Amino acid sequence: MNFPSRLIEEAVDQMASLPGVGRKTALRLVLQLLRRDSDEVARFSRAFTALKEGIKSCSVCGNLSDDDVCPICADSRRDASTVCIVENIRDVLAIESTEQFKGLYHVLGGVISPLDGVGPSDLNIASLATRLEGGAVQEVIFALSTTMEGETTSYYLYKKIAPFNVRVSAIARGIAIGDELQHADELTLARSIMQRMPYENAIGGK
């Protein structure tokens, strides 16, 4: 597309720089923005620079936060003895939305991936040892993805955690609730049979 305006071209270029946004969609979004008040456009723009300038890493768990300590770590009603290890803030939000987990998190900021040049020192791992040395943590839950990289990271952390007197668990894998067995992959189905549980537990939820 050959725009009759450099201003539009730059706005479309920037919008299309977002992943999954093509140039036609970008133009549609930019024209929609143009229809708004100047104040609204300014607020739209400011949100992203304000985020970039103001966002911090929580000094305890490593999650994105407005303050030095994030609201989850700062919440004294939460159970500081249980720490769930996740890859990023999206996993935190996903678990939080279940309202079933009352412990704290440790956000790695990724997983070990030699192909992408991501080693243990690139992740928020050192501060995990510091947390465990504090002695308050009694259980660490692995909630990393079941990819090669996720499994590698879990195993690396498992070895790191071993010296501490801490229980290590992993979230349950199995057939999703509502899914039909015939559509499940063999690996998940096999695991759900091998890791079967007493029926009373399954209906009791615990």
Next chain:
Amino acid sequence: MNFPSRLIEEAVDQMASLPGVGRKTALRLVLQLLRRDSDEVARFSRAFTALKEGIKSCSVCGNLSDDDVCPICADSRRDASTVCIVENIRDVLAIESTEQFKGLYHVLGGVISPLDGVGPSDLNIASLATRLEGGAVQEVIFALSTTMEGETTSYYLYKKIAPFNVRVSAIARGIAIGDELQHADELTLARSIMQRMPYENAIGGK
């Protein structure tokens, strides 16, 4: 989603205010922005405010433009005797991308739509009469959509243009090139038969 950061929440809210962008997608886009340099984020944000502050309407055709007269109207190599009437800049870009039209445009900024409260006075119609009074325009081409509103607008303009000594035409409607007849709607197919043309014209392109 209950964000642990007001900065992220505001950025996600703003991103999700774009049409067709849900909150999960918005979060994904915002986190991708966060991974960029401060300079890049600033450039991203600035593009939209700069556009809103700097964009003008071309005083001749009404198209969005950086200057008082848009590059198309300012291009003396273009044929000023033919004016194509379109709804918005997206239609201009679509026709320009064919590289087959060398005339000028007149951008209405919408179509007459009583249901949406859009009357003739809300559109860039008055300046069309001024252009025709100039005497240089010999043909006006209607390229508005074939909706009720588009057809109404074309007819309204047709009546307005009648007093001027100007040829009025409309873009050809028919079966799209490459489309199969069995999948065409009856209206388009009927029109393409009624408005059939000599075979020599169809292959000659003129």
